[in-house]
Amino acid sequence: MLIDTTTSPQPSTGVWMTVKNFLRYKLPHAIGLDRAIAFTVLGRVIQGLGSVGSVLLIVHFLTAAEQGYYYALWSLVALQSVFELGFSFVILQVAAHERAHLEFHEGGSITGSEAAHTRLASLLQRAVKWYTSAAVVMGVVLLVGGMRFFSLHQQPQAPNIWIVPLRVTVLACAITFSIGPVLSFLEGCGQVTHVARMRFFQSLVSVAASWTAMLSHHGLFSPAMVLLGQGFVASILLYSRRHLLLPLLRMHVSGEGISWKREVWPFQWKIAVSWLCDYFIFQLFTPVLFAFRGPEEAGRMGLSMSIVTQMSAMMLAWMTTKAAPFGSLIAKKERPELDRMFFRSLRQSLLLFAGAAAMVLVGVLASPYILPKISRRIESWPIFLLLLLTALGSHVVQSEAIYLRAHKMEPFLVQSIVIATCTAASVVVLAKTSGAMGVSLAYFLVLGVAGVISATTIFRTKRNQWSQAEA
Numbered sequence: 090m091l092i093d094t095t096t097s098p099q100p101s102t103g104v105w106m107t108v109k110n111f112l113r114y115k116l117p118h119a120i121g122l123d124r125a126i127a128f129t130v131l132g133r134v135i136q137g138l139g140s141v142g143s144v145l146l147i148v149h150f151l152t153a154a155e156q157g158y159y160y161a162l163w164s165l166v167a168l169q170s171v172f173e174l175g176f177s178f179v180i181l182q183v184a185a186h187e188r189a190h191l192e193f194h195e196g197g198s199i200t201g202s203e204a205a206h207t208r209l210a211s212l213l214q215r216a217v218k219w220y221t222s223a224a225v226v227m228g229v230v231l232l233v234g235g236m237r238f239f240s241l242h243q244q245p246q247a248p249n250i251w252i253v254p255l256r257v258t259v260l261a262c263a264i265t266f267s268i269g270p271v272l273s274f275l276e277g278c279g280q281v282t283h284v285a286r287m288r289f290f291q292s293l294v295s296v297a298a299s300w301t302a303m304l305s306h307h308g309l310f311s312p313a314m315v316l317l318g319q320g321f322v323a324s325i326l327l328y329s330r331r332h333l334l335l336p337l338l339r340m341h342v343s344g345e346g347i348s349w350k351r352e353v354w355p356f357q358w359k360i361a362v363s364w365l366c367d368y369f370i371f372q373l374f375t376p377v378l379f380a381f382r383g384p385e386e387a388g389r390m391g392l393s394m395s396i397v398t399q400m401s402a403m404m405l406a407w408m409t410t411k412a413a414p415f416g417s418l419i420a421k422k423e424r425p426e427l428d429r430m431f432f433r434s435l436r437q438s439l440l441l442f443a444g445a446a447a448m449v450l451v452g453v454l455a456s457p458y459i460l461p462k463i464s465r466r467i468e469s470w471p472i473f474l475l476l477l478l479t480a481l482g483s484h485v486v487q488s489e490a491i492y493l494r495a496h497k498m499e500p501f502l503v504q505s506i507v508i509a510t511c512t513a514a515s516v517v518v519l520a521k522t523s524g525a526m527g528v529s530l531a532y533f534l535v536l537g538v539a540g541v542i543s544a545t546t547i548f549r550t551k552r553n554q555w556s557q558a559e560a
Contacts, residue, residue: 157384160391184277197332211346
């Protein structure tokens with residue numbers, strides 16, 4: 090007797106479809122995972138996995154002293170934020186506000202307000218000129234300053250190994266720096282997903298470049314290789330968007346463009362100071378510990394901060410990908426939608442951040458028993474706990490800053506200066522006397538406690554003021 094299976098119930102298929110629909114639709118919606126965030130998070134996951142591999146390669150191929158030089162080079166690269174001065178965020182927000190009055194079409198054509206079109210062109214032209222000049226100045230300053238720093242603190246067990254890697258790293262840094270403004274401009278024009286996808290491929294290339302440098306016994310060239318790989322991938326995206334960018338660069342704007350002095354400069358200089366403060370808040374640990382405690386302790390802190398920073402950047406994707414939409418919603422005066430998007434993204438990212446931090450801490454606690462060699466190259470779990478708690482608080486501060494700065498305002502200027510000053514002073518004083526533990530505790534108290542309280546107070550005050558002004 091034959092059984093007609095074509096009409097028989099398929100319970101396994103039903104269960105599979107339920108699971109598939111949950112993973113494809115319900116779960117992404119619950120955690121706010123759109124395409125831009127997905128590409129950004131995937132990129133960060135690739136970087137995170139790459140960092141794990143890099144840790145193993147660093148332990149195997151670099152000495153403890155070389156590890157200190159490695160992270161000191163990355164701290165030098167981070168100095169580009171001093172020259173960038175937050176201009177990229179200004180470009181993104183100004184472009185987002187002008188984009189609210191325009192429509193972008195396939196092939197690069199733009200329709201809508203002629204005034205907004207002209208102002209958008211003047212923004213891109215000014216950005217390219219500024220960054221080209223700043224890249225040259227930055228290259229000279231980083232090269233001279235880097236040579237001086239490493240010469241003063243050169244270790245007898247690793248003499249002169251930093252000279253050529255430093256030169257190549259500075260060159261690569263200047264190249265990627267000059268590309269940055271155009272990427273921010275594209276994000277402001279609504280191409281957040283395209284830029285996020287490009288950054289995903291940058292992550293793949295960066296990991297491959299870093300590992301290649303390590304495996305070929307040229308580990309100190311890894312920062313330069315990573316930057317050159319990122320620049321190459323970004324150039325491909327810019328070439329694919331040439332039909333949009335070139336007409337804007339060639340447009341004659343005369344006096345019809347954005348008035349930088351009246352419209353942008355009052356916002357830009359405040360962002361610039363806040364951006365400069367961020368270096369002293371987030372990047373000062375490694376070079377100061379290098380100078381006072383030697384390359385080995387600096388290397389442990391550098392590796393630990395690298396892990397925490399990677400996780401923080403991954404979770405901040407829920408907010409950074411919303412920066413341009415925030416600006417456009419503000420330009421259209423759609424505040425209820427703005428608040429709904431912000432608070433939902435903040436809630437989702439905080440829950441994910443807390444879960445990820447718990448997993449990292451468990452890994453640190455288990456590392457002496459599972460990977461003892463690596464555990465000796467990272468900080469102990471009490472220090473790691475302080476770094477993770479501070480990062481969680483910093484996530485709240487950065488999220489609130491993205492919301493408020495999307496108004497083309499910078500209410501965090503004084504707060505940033507005070508936090509940066511307190512952080513820098515405590516790091517310099519405690520690095521010499523208390524080492525990593527003292528520095529981490531001060532970091533938590535200043536940024537993780539005082540920073541969150543002050544930032545949240547400013548956020549609530551300004552949000553209420555601006556909401557009432559629009560009512």
